Amino acid sequence: MNPNQVVKVExxxxxxxxxxxDGRIIGxxxxxxxxxxAATPEQCxxxxxxxxxxxxxxxxxxxxxxxxxxxxxxxVLRQVQMNE
Numbered sequence: 001m002n003p004n005q006v007v008k009v010e011x012x013x014x015x016x017x018x019x020x021x022d023g024r025i026i027g028x029x030x031x032x033x034x035x036x037x038a039a040t041p042e043q044c045x046x047x048x049x050x051x052x053x054x055x056x057x058x059x060x061x062x063x064x065x066x067x068x069x070x071x072x073x074x075x076v077l078r079q080v081q082m083n084e
Contacts, residue, residue, distance in 0.1 A: 002021065036059070039059055046058050
């Protein structure tokens with residue numbers, strides 16, 4: 001199993017956490033992902049876990065483990081912040 005395989009997704013304290021196969025837990029604030037922050041609990045529970053990502057079928061969007069490991073906001077959010 002790839003060490004970056006997502007084995008659990010957790011929402012807590014306005015954050016999303018991905019638990020990886022090697023024991024690491026990575027997270028981002030939900031406001032980095034407005035599409036996910038606006039989701040209902042039911043939409044957040046419908047998640048597919050893959051080797052390097054998670055996908056929320058009802059929301060038709062997902063998160064990339066490698067991008068989350070970088071610890072920087074997604075490109076779209078960075079562009080919005082720069083324009084403010």
